[in-house]
Amino acid sequence: MNRYLYIESKQNIKSDESLMISLFSEFIHILRVDSQDKAIILHHQVDTDISFHDVILNIMSDTLTDLRIYESYVFEHEEDKDRHISWCKTILGSIPFNKFAYLNDKIILSYLLPKIDAETKSFMLRKFEKDQLMLETIKTYLESNQNMILASKRLYVHRNTLIQRLDKFHQTTGFDVRLFQDAFLIYQLIR
Numbered sequence: 001m002n003r004y005l006y007i008e009s010k011q012n013i014k015s016d017e018s019l020m021i022s023l024f025s026e027f028i029h030i031l032r033v034d035s036q037d038k039a040i041i042l043h044h045q046v047d048t049d050i051s052f053h054d055v056i057l058n059i060m061s062d063t064l065t066d067l068r069i070y071e072s073y074v075f076e077h078e079e080d081k082d083r084h085i086s087w088c089k090t091i092l093g094s095i096p097f098n099k100f101a102y103l104n105d106k107i108i109l110s111y112l113l114p115k116i117d118a119e120t121k122s123f124m125l126r127k128f129e130k131d132q133l134m135l136e137t138i139k140t141y142l143e144s145n146q147n148m149i150l151a152s153k154r155l156y157v158h159r160n161t162l163i164q165r166l167d168k169f170h171q172t173t174g175f176d177v178r179l180f181q182d183a184f185l186i187y188q189l190i191r
Contacts, residue, residue, distance in 0.1 A: 002031075002081050005042040005052065006070040006088055010097060012037050016063065023059065041085060053102035060101065068092075070103040073174040087123055105174055109185050121189055126173050135190050137165045138177055142187045146178060 005028075007013070007020055013035075020040055021033060027050045034041040056069040070088055075081035091108060100107060109116075109124055121129065128134045137155060141162065144151035152159045166177060175182040 002075045002078060003044055003047075004072045004081060004085065005044070006039060006072070006085070006092070007042070007056075008039045008068050008070075008092060008097075010038070010066045013040055016065065019063070020059075023055075027055065039089075043081075056101050066097065068097060068101050068103065070108075073105055084123060087119060091120070106182065106185065109189070110181075113185065113188050116189065124173065124175070124186075124189060128169060128172065134165060134169060137162065138169060138186060139190055141166065142177060142183055146183060 005024065009016070013020070014037065017033075017035055017040055021030065021042070024030065024042055027048055028042070028044040029046050030042050030044055032043040034043070052069055052071050056067055059065075060067050070092060072081070072084065072088070075084065091112070092103070095103070095108070095111060099111075105124060109120070112120060125135075137151075137157075140154050141148075141151040144154060148159050148162060152162045155162065170176040170178075173186075175186050177183045177186050
């Protein structure tokens with residue numbers, strides 16, 4: 001399982017590259033580093049309970065540098081991650097730099113929701129983009145006011161089957177439709 005952090009600066013970040021790598025290597029095991037003029041991409045595998053939002057705010061205050069960080073979710077395949085990085089660069093270009101210091105898929109989706117495109121929808125839903133069974137399960141669950149018993153009756157499945165599907169969706173996409181904000185965002189995406 002692969003993840004990445006995309007750290008972006010308004011100015012050339014090359015001079016701060018070694019500092020960033022040493023700071024983040026305390027929290028994650030860095031597998032690979034890709035550098036650009038104004039961005040550093042740190043590829044890693046390990047999940048961590050560190051708040052990268054707090055980390056980036058502390059780095060910004062210590063270095064007096066304008067930065068923002070995007071924290072990706074999990075990718076099973078390297079080529080999916082590479083496509084996502086390309087998409088991420090494009091999307092971050094459309095979001096004003098000073099709007100967010102920390103970004104993830106939930107923040108991006110809530111920001112872009114009024115103008116969502118097919119590619120963004122594909123990246124958010126991942127392998128479930130064309131899975132009608134899963135999308136119908138999620139939609140029915142949400143339209144049942146997140147009531148497990150009612151939704152399982154409407155879907156003609158056992159309650160445990162519904163729970164397993166919701167868990168699988170959460171593990172794959174990072175969106176837990178049992179939580180209001182995630183449910184709202186996903187419902188707007190699939191309705």
